[in-house]
Amino acid sequence: MWSTSKYLLLAAVVVCLSSCFQLYSQLSSLNISTLIHHQFKARAPPPRISFYKLSLQWPPAACHGTLSCKPPIPSDFTIHGIWPQDSNDEPIPPYNKNNPCTPKTPTPPTDLPIKLRPIEGNLTSKWPNLIDGLNLTANYQFWEYEWKTHGTCSDYPDDPLTYFDSALKLRLGIKTIVRFGRQTSWTVQQVADEVFDVLKAYPQIACNLNPSRTQKQLWEVRLCYDRPNPRQLPHILINCTNKLRVSKGKIIGICKSLSDTIFFP
Template structure:
């Protein structure tokens, strides 16, 4: 009896040790350093705003590219957005509750029709949704998208009125961006030099293609502004880091060289 009990206890111990060894082997096979790295990365602080980029689009090119626009199509540069950028010229990511970019709670996009009412008429003129610029619903969808993507992690996450007014003030303060006429061809460098000659700062040039994909067009001129002091809107124009569109060190978009010829429709 006693001998049988000893054998049973010994067998149970062997089974337990075997299970523990298998568990240890499984844990050892996991890449613990990778798990820790991902956990640390998820908790890393968000990038800091270095400057702002005011993106001005040329409606005839935008509407002759990927957009399907209802007339009237504006014949002046309109605002696409004002985007906070980090020191690597990358957009600051949108607000994320799990890794917030600000201690403030951003204003939800759904209340923009109330917050932006005092400047709505100016936004419809200078910052329209080109697909249907006279449609209030379409315009607010555009503004809500820009607010959610760029405004909630700007310096004004709880003040959309100041955020949108900052872009309006910059746009309305520029009388001339380029002096050449429409239906003409220029190189990317020539367009950049023209903007520098007028505004005394180098822009970023964005191109698109016409519907047949046979012609590069001047789609957007983007101007860069130094990050302002607290409670001040962007106002100091600076040279953009890259004349061509660059993301993560690679040129993006149809224009790959400063010598590329682009059409101004």
Template sequence: MKVYSSAFLVFCHAVVFFQMSMEWKYLFLAAALVALSGWFRFYSQPSTFIHHQQVRATPKISFYKLSLQWPPATCHGTLRCKPPIPSDFKIHDIWPQDRYDEPIPPYKKKNPCTRKRPTLRKDLRIKLHTVEAHLTSEWPNLTDGLNMTANYKFWGSEWEKHGTCSDYPDDPLTYFKSALKLRRGIKTIVRFGRQTSWTVNQVADEVFYVLKAYPQIACNLNPSRTQKQLWEIRLCYDRPNPGQTPHILINCTHILRVRKGKIIGPCKSLSDSIFFP
């Protein structure tokens, strides 16, 4: 029945077409061609259309965040460390951040953040041998800081997560040296003594007094989960011009750790009391 109905409709349209004047026939044909052309362009490449809908642009680097961890808190909270445990702030990493203070995602072949080919993790030993001693001193794997295999495992992990989408994806030596240079340029971070307690806001004010820029404060919990500890102080640096490394200290966007607009970690307020072990 449907076949007969379709045939009848085609016959009717044909009759109407032949009854038209020559001018109206030309207009009718032109309109039909335009419609068919649009239909063909839309449906002839469906995979391309879907692909463009799914791909997300990689966010641009806005600034860098140097994360300095306090080993007594790290080793008395989240990690089991072999002695000796350092008693000064050590580098955790330097992270490229976007304008919303979110970390730039790591490199992926399906949606690369750079046209350059990032250095592979397995090649870091060759690239970093000239600064290996400095990294061991200032950027150790606190679980076993004298174990070079453990150190390279730690550095490799941080490189893959943050270095491959930094401004130096094919130059790990510059990436790691940039953090070392910043750390060596800071003589004092806080002046208060150990075994004391302070509010988050007091710690942030102290860092501002010493370095003239507001940091981000990260807390963790002691093993019994009864006390909040000063775990990390993170410093923010403006994105440098091409050919340079981060060097201009700026205020961090958030004093407390924030992810997608929500405060994360044990410290939820600037008035929270934290212990400096």
């Protein structure tokens, strides 16, 4: 009798140990799979550049909207930035050394005052920091931000002179963007059609609000350029994928429809 109980107890222990081992194996497999998944996700390659977006801001709207600007306020479109975009029209993220977008080491932003000296005058004129456009220190703060955010994962991560000069060449090559006069109102679609008539490519339109938040304004016209071949600068205008600002497939920003009316201050 005693011997039978002992064997039954031993069998129960074996069954329990077997079940525990199976559970441990399943948990271990799950943890390893989860770890591999997270590591793979963290190491997913950065998105590939599909095209470039040249963002041109209208200073009277920018300074009569979100910015507080010191005069003189330019009365011509100035550069906000030139941004590498992926195939979904999302900005390429800034350089991250833990998951780099390029094998090259990007030029640090602190080196820009030396690297950009040959084009400093044109940058001050065409790519000013509208908050204080005659202040070179303020301008460099703006350029350093654009470089860190967009330039370090462009096709020129170790060549800021080429990166900034590419935007200057594009801007200097455009004499007219819109032909309608100031203090007029248009729909977003009409502005896009006007730019198409002038430049033969559809832009992306960005809006802001006046200080009293009662009127939508034409803030930026963004032009899209095909990604250049090696050793070339962006130069081929293409239709922008979206006429309004879009993120993750949804319209963002002040203007939500192509029928929205916007003022050109």
